[in-house]
Amino acid sequence: MAARTSSKTSESSDKVSVICRALRRAIIEQALEPGAKLPEDALGERFGVSRTIARHALGQLAAEGLVELRRNRIAVVATPSWQEARDAFDIRIELERLVVRQLAGKLTKAQIAELNAHVDAEDRARGGTDAVSIRLATEFHILLAHMTNSPILVRYVSEVAYRCCLTLSLYSRPHSTECAINEHRAIISALAKGDEAKVMDLMHHHLDSVANRALVAPTPQRGRDLLDILAPYADEVTSDRVVKLPKVARRG
Template sequence: MSDNKTTLTDAVHDLLRKAIIEQALKPGMRLPEDTVGEQFGVSRTIVRHALVRLENQGLVVTRRNRGAFVAEPSKEEAQHVFAVRRCLEKEVVRILCQGMAQSGYDQLEAHLRREHSVNGKNGPVSIRLAGEFHMLLAELTGNDVLARFVGDVVLRCSLIMSLYARSHSSDCAVDEHSQIIEAIWEGDAPRAIEIMEHHLGAVANRAELSSKPENIKAILSHYGRDLAQ
């Protein structure tokens, strides 16, 4: 692929990824190559390459004779993704607690300011910025393989949140991000790991991934209000 095509593919991939993570493109929505190409002014070939990359990241699925769609992860798959993410991100903070350049802290603090600026104002953007914070942490380890795996799993978690998260739960725990930075600065790996585990556990809980048994009392109490009127 020529450099120009590679650049265009990167651009289309990044725009579609952003639209998916910010919940403009919803899970299950079809992504016709011709429509995407027309909107971005590129060929279907460019779009196809971008969609393949998104599929490799778990954000898009291709269905035979039907084309590409925004992925709809099952709850079981979502649980597996979060389990892997917890393992990876514990390793990220452990590595960073061994030492990180001042420029790394500067980048984290700058990102934290961006999160504060939209917190409570724009849920989808908050979700995207929250994910980018974790991806930045992974990049700062200097381990490109780890950063790539974390990036993919964080993107999939953002998609999962758009599908399963409770209403009014999109605000990221910015304070916990600040606490993670503080623990890394102090080189306190046990504390950083503890905060990260709690933080990711809270995110997963907002996604309501656990199958909860139906409670007949709770169900019927709702309908019983009509009888009491």
């Protein structure tokens, strides 16, 4: 039996959704770097909508973890800590193992062709920018998730994959995408053969190696932000106005 067919989980065409999609893409392509400010008016003006709508969109993206929203402060693109990045990859591994487990041996010829076509596109994009390569690689995984036709799984895989994308811009060394592409091909092939155990293993190691290539070393003090380092100490403080830091290394 083929993996379940069709569905219309596509985001509706609200103005809100349009802005969300645009911002999501800008973020994962690193046009908007972590920490970048996202003022409501500016967004509204840029997209030709009112602040209300921009605000709502930011709320949605915050729910996805791509944007950080602090009361009375300008929204910024999320800056996950190194630990959060690692956690995201751990979760992603489990979710995507689930994806390929459900898919193994159940793909139609058309679906396999679609996957191959996508990887071909990744191949052709090797000359282009890193950002595009990363986006395409991510979309491969999301495409897989879609084929399970489980809306929930699609949502979670997408979200966590986007978050991982985000961390790449923070902690990644310039990386070679070639092996990733080969690993994608291997996964397709194992899926087609229906070798469930093998494909789960392939996916596991694929993501693990991406994570290891990307998240260079725990480097205890390499946290981008002084505030992160001090966070655990601040926990002890009961006052609401925690500690007045001298102004250093303000991002933005």
